Amino acid sequence: MTLGRRALLASLAALPARADSPLRVLARQAAIHLTPPCEMYRRRHRDVVERGERLNRLVRQLSPEARLLSAWAWLDLSGEPLFLLLPRMEGRFYSAVLLDPFARAFEQVSNRTAGDAPPPCMIVGPTWKGDVPREVAPIQAPAPSMWLRLRIAVTDDDEDIDVARGLQARTLLETPDQRNERRILEMRELMRFRTIAPPEPVADWPEPRPAERFALFDEGVAMLAGYALPESDRQMVDTLASLRLRPGRRFDARAFDEADRATIVAGIADAESAIRDNGPRAPVNDPLHRAWTARTALSAPTDAEKP
CATH class of the missing domain: 1.10.3360 (VPA0735-like fold)
Known part of the structure; x- marks a missing residue:
């Protein structure tokens, strides 16, 4: 047979x-x-x-864990750049880290690398080409999807935690248009970017x-x-x-x-x-x-x- x-x-x-x-x-x-x-x-x-967090928008955690106050954002860098603005930290430990698709720290802005007064950063994707404003530090990410994580150190003192929350609230992640609008209001300065905002990035990935x-x-x-x-x-x-x-x-x-x-x-x-x-x-x-x-x-x- x-x-x-x-x-x-x-x-x-x-x-x-x-x-x-x-x-x-x-x-x-x-x-x-x-x-x-x-x-x-x-x-x-x-x-x-599932949780409804918006791409390119910081999510702020108001309760510290392990004496660290955290915030994060999933970045879509397939189109326009993003601007990261950190306030003066006055001797406090802080760290803004970009994780690549392998969950490795690709770039770090912290008191170890930038001191108490971190410069504004312009984060762009791997294929982006264009002019970088003179007053910002450029970061060219290796992938269009990156995970940005911000940590600010706190003590167990409630007043200190409130101060750290204020620093966290003053940390900004902006599109060119958002940065343009803010600077028009704050400094009456018009940047060289368009004034019509593009559509927000869409999460179109298949479900795991x-x-x-x-x-x-x-x-x-x-x-x-x-x-x-x-x-x-x-x-x-x-x-x-x-x-x-x-x-x-x-x-x-x-x-x-x-x-x-x-x-x-x-x-x-x-x-x-x-x-x-x-x-x-x-x-x-x-x-x-x-x-x-x-x-x-x-x-x-x-x-x-x-x-």
């Missing part, structure tokens, strides 16, 4: 994938590297879509589907759309090209037969176990530790955000 093709594929898929299979090892590596952008994708969707077996791949590469990869990340992404993983595109599972898809799923499971069991003890810059941090403590302050 001849075994049919479907039955043969089913029997192959049912066989356990060898732990040293090159495809399984590659899938494990891909899952570890893509866990941070996947977690960033899910956090962005939760904040903006963590229950799907290749969701980690789909959401991880989706977060990398438009990312100007540094050389180290570019080498990693090139290595994963044989898995049909390309920034900004869905994982092409149809390019693999069912047996290979089962092997890839086994590799993803291997990565989950490694992140859970070995991530906490891995070196800080090891991909395993970064994946574990993104999975368990994405909102926790990085070293750049701690006094």
